Amino acid sequence: MSQTVDRALSILPLLAEGPADLGQVADRLGVHKSTALRLLRTLHEHGMVYRQSDQRYRLGARLIALAQEAMENLDIREIAHPHLVRLNEQCGHTVHLAVYEEDEVLYIDKVESRYPVRMYSRIGKPVAITVAAVAKLLLADLAEHERRALADKLDYPMYTARSTPNPEAFLKELAKVREQGWATDLGGHEESINCVAAPIRGADGRVVAAMSVSAPNVVVTADELLTLLPLVRRTADDISGEYSGRTSAKGTV
């Protein structure tokens, strides 16, 4: 809608790939160097980009701080956190909390496993949307046509042999998840890692977030992990209850 802002914002993902100098930015934006310079200057004034000692631009500190604040303001996160910690204390495994927002699912909280073998993941990182158990739950709650539209739009990277291969398989999986009210990821993202997940619902019954417990094969088998399902679901329901209670007219997410 606004050309100037549009261009300026396009610079950010570009810099996320790595530092770039003025010429590179101008080229990739398809604008004159002087234009790129002015945009970068404005971004710089707001701390969104930073100029390294070699004159190249990087993403700036304020961007990071802003994102931090953004996450700290999420009400579900606040409510869920103590429950996640308690669950971690009970089972010892890695616990995640994720939300869906405009075609992306991302982790907004995490409690690390107490076992020495830990899985890689990071708060703020978009999750593997086609395979993650939490993603399945969040997407399964969308209206039918939205699921269809999204499923067709996605890529289906074959992380492992068990990854969801195509839109049809994905929609089928979503239907199943929707039906049963919980989800799993058994080696679909990383060969040796399994997850069980449960949905967190708002007062209106819509899924507002999802939580999961993940553990590598070397610690517990998939079957053993599945025995935790009742506990995970109970925790999710507790969070749902508290969230619905406290949330009066506040927005989702």
Place this chain on the structure above:
Amino acid sequence: MSQTVDRALSILPLLAEGPADLGQVADRLGVHKSTALRLLRTLHEHGMVYRQSDQRYRLGARLIALAQEAMENLDIREIAHPHLVRLNEQCGHTVHLAVYEEDEVLYIDKVESRYPVRMYSRIGKPVAITVAAVAKLLLADLAEHERRALADKLDYPMYTARSTPNPEAFLKELAKVREQGWATDLGGHEESINCVAAPIRGADGRVVAAMSVSAPNVVVTADELLTLLPLVRRTADDISGEYSGRTSAKGTV
């Protein structure tokens, strides 16, 4: 430099305070509603803001994802991380890594204490610049006139009775830190928490990051914590060495 972009970016910190509707955004920006709407729309297209179910705007998911990428691209972070983990294994306390950038110091990595009592802090959060041990180290390395200028510009909140009260005290502390090559924060931020910190230097000797070990009084006394200083300094030096070696012509931060 660019009015439109400037206005658009001003919306972000505003939304970081909490969700806001169109009218509020327009008011605080001092522009017409229709203008604010167009700016918000552009931000929305880029995923920087998100529209909640109650129509109010929040910061968006892409912002969080971008910030995540920004941090993952920091080379010092990559190099330092395993060292921080090892240090944590040796002493058990919380370990932080921080960098300075344009009048701000922020944590870019953290390894949690293994003791039950943990301190609050969060990656991406700007640190209490006038009292934190890592901040002292990073600022102490600036040129004299920069230190002066910055010191005068800062606020000096009295978190505790031992907080740095004013520019003079701060500059004096920086001089001392610069001299001795390490820093402490003994209850200057939170009454019961102490830190010891050491600088990480690039090939040219400039301080590029700082790391610290923090622990509450209830776990170890300040004196006991200070006995860790040699270990902390050695770790920082190891990181410096590795960073200087690997870094050929790359930028700071």
Place this chain on the structure above:
DNA sequence: CTGGGGCGTTGCAACTTCTGCAACGCCCAT
């Protein structure tokens, strides 16, 4: 030592884009 190329920067005039207005439609509460 000198010349050339690369890169960031600036002033300017033309023009594209953005702005604020006013009016409309919508929903909720009175």
Place this chain on the structure above:
DNA sequence: ATGGGCGTTGCAGAAGTTGCAACGCCCCAG
């Protein structure tokens, strides 16, 4: 019903933004 609040749209004037060309700078090559 009806008024107020809020988001949304089309439009013409105003204003900001654009690309150009030229400059200065630094570094490398001749």
